[in-house]
Amino acid sequence: MGESLVKPNRPAFTSVEALAALVADGDVFGVGGHHFARLPMRLLAAIAARGVRELRYTSWAGGLALEYLLEAGAVASADLCFSSLDIFGLPPRFRAAAESGSLAVRDWTALAMIEALHAAQKNLPSLPFQLPTGSAMMERIPGARTAADPVTGEAVGVIPPLRLDTLILHAARADESGNVQILGARALDLAMIGAARKVLVTVEEIVPVGHLAEAGRQTVITRNQVTAIAQAPGGAWPTSSLPFYATDYAALAEAFASGRPLAESFASRPVAGHVVAAAAIRPADLPVRFPAVHAAPEAPTIDEIMAARIAAELDDESFASAGAVSPLANVAYRLAKATHAPNMIIATFSCGHVDIAPSPLLLSLVEGLDAATAAAHAGGDDTYAAYYQAGAVTHEIIGAAQIDRRGRVNNLAIRRRNGAMLRLPGQGGMADVANMHRDYALYVPRHTPLAFVEAVDIASSGRGLARAEERMRAGFRPGKARVFTDLCVFRLDEDSGELVVDELMPGVTREVVTEATGFAVTFAADCRPVALPDAASFDILRHRIDPLGLRKLEFVVARERGDLIAAIIAADRALVERLGRTTA
Known part of the structure; x- marks a missing residue:
């Protein structure tokens, strides 16, 4: 052996x-x-x-x-x-x-x-192991x-x-x-x-x-x-x-922006006092309401609308797992639990913190707060068997780089016009959970013809088990498959096996969606505007769940991302220092 x-x-x-x-x-x-x-x-x-x-x-x-x-x-x-x-x-x-x-x-x-x-x-x-049906990962x-x-x-x-x-x-x-x-x-x-x-x-x-x-x-x-x-x-x-x-995060941001070797950036530096203070802050130390880092607009912004719309998918019977790098989904889960779904289960850190409280998504504090409020601590190896493979998870809403008309995702590599491949992060566990979770849900913050294509270059994941009968035969619950974008909400139709537009974001027309999509778009007969929650829900999102605006990182272009990260890190550090003085 x-x-x-x-x-x-x-x-x-x-x-x-x-x-x-x-x-x-x-x-x-x-x-x-x-x-x-x-x-x-x-x-x-x-x-x-x-x-x-x-x-x-x-x-x-x-x-x-x-x-x-x-x-x-x-x-x-x-x-x-x-x-x-x-x-x-x-x-x-x-x-x-x-x-x-x-x-x-x-x-x-x-x-x-x-x-x-x-x-x-x-x-x-x-x-x-269960086959990642619907993907090309087995090869x-x-x-x-x-x-x-x-x-x-x-x-x-x-x-x-x-x-x-x-x-x-x-x-x-x-x-x-x-x-x-x-x-x-x-x-x-x-x-x-x-x-x-x-x-x-x-x-x-x-x-x-x-x-x-x-x-x-x-x-x-x-x-x-x-x-x-x-x-x-x-x-x-x-x-x-x-x-x-x-x-x-301040040291990481400085190192990544400097262009210097990482070994030089991280050599022989003491642990900074503010991250020691952050580790000591407990859930009871937090205020009920935080001032928002970003000025609140009169009308909800698209990042807030998408978070609220995803949150509306969840109810008291939901078990939602937060993926590795999904700020928007993480905000949506916490918003749902803090408002209309208090009995839902949220698991974060790739199911390492199970059944957390809807603590605010604060950069330096989120790991400690989730660890403190979780009912259980676990690892990916045991939670896969206990929850994912058992079909117990209802949602893991994951960002996608490229999606085709059949709802297949490519998070591995995209072919450039010159034939070279643009490497992407990888699919993580998407190929597995696309079938295991009751509801298959994806999001794309910027809906463009490059993101929505006729056929993906590599099918890194897909809902291969879509029909109710084949899902039950495999031991999984029947459920919905949806894609949320800044323009619309798609549904994966069980009969045709293709994406259909069910809802339009505020102010978006069918023509806008058609022009922004790289395949012929089908609209549902009852296609309707996205329903928005009341103002109180948006207030909770801004001042309790995501006061730093981490969700916004998924909506900015690359040249704006550095400035937004710097503002978030500065606000996070100021908050930690203020809470540290209060609890000292």
Whole structure:
């Protein structure tokens, strides 16, 4: 079955540099954490400084960690589900390397990667998974194949083990015996730990045996799963390490805008006081109403109208999962729960924080607030089985780069007019959840002929199981499929299998939609204007749910994005400093 993954009962305690020395050229190399949370940045810096080469980067997400390693010339290939810098957009080094061909990129669905890691963890030659029907992903996932289930004969996906040579991660604490404590959402950390030959961990602090239990809710990685540990206070900065410090968005923005090497931008800087203060702010410290950063217009703006219209899809029986980088959907979910759907369930951080309160979407505080109010903390590996594959989730409303008349999405790569490919972030888990979630919902903030095309270049996801009977046969609930844009609302018609316009945004005509769409548009017989909520709902959106205006980031063009991010970060920092003084 391959090399044993069994480790000694007691990990070594050593330095960050000694951990880095355990990473070898050519390793299949995983990174724990999630987006801008708990990335082992100091260890990544030490690995890059050693001049390691030909790493086979293998993780659910690329993002900042992959950018750091690409800058150092350490990576030969990348196996991932997506790569994004969150509100800062597409990672430039990843995009350039993928488009030039200097980086071999292999795209996975989230479920295929999870089951491949589980196969390694369970010492099995393969594991089955639900097919991403409606997408072209099966032909892209390394080693995946379609096979007949040996019991029922039904078609399933099958994936061989995905074994890691080395996994690096950052955690809150370790005790003196080597047990490691993870607080909050844990992404795919447990599955990756189980699939890794070496697990190298940095921690904020080392505490006596027995003290880990004092933290309350937590995940403990037992010492026989860990190879070596180094104490590294601030070792995740500029990403977060709760409860010690929040993500330093100001430092990230400065580094991305400067054009300097990331290693230079993040070298030997102390954790800033405002992110330490942000980590200490609790839900009870927040005011009921916030002043909005942006001047409130007399009439609702299109970002507010879209958020309110998406929120109207949700009710008390909804279970809505917030995708990796979806500010508009996140705002809509919180608005619904704060107004007409108080009993709905929201899961954030890719289902790492389950059943959160509708806390405001504040940049530095959202991770801590969601972790504090969540009924449960989890990882993507276990929530896929518990919620997604079980068909329990009703909505995951996701942004799409390119959509065709059949509702298929392309978030992988778009062909330019000269034949070259423009690399996109990747589909994450969209190919899986397009069928698993009861309601398939997408949004496009700027409706143009480039976004809505006759046929997508690559079908990275699609609602392959659309009819009620085929959904029930697969164990999923029948539901709706919709696309929300700044011009209209489409419905995926079950009979024709094509998009139909059901609703028009205020002031938008059929002619405007037709001209902005790259395929012949069909309008429903009862096509109508979008219904707007009352003024109180918009007031809640502006002053309680999204006072910083994060939703607006999805509606601005690239040349305006930097100024808007700067304004949001400045307002976020001022808010944290004010709340910090109030709670001191």
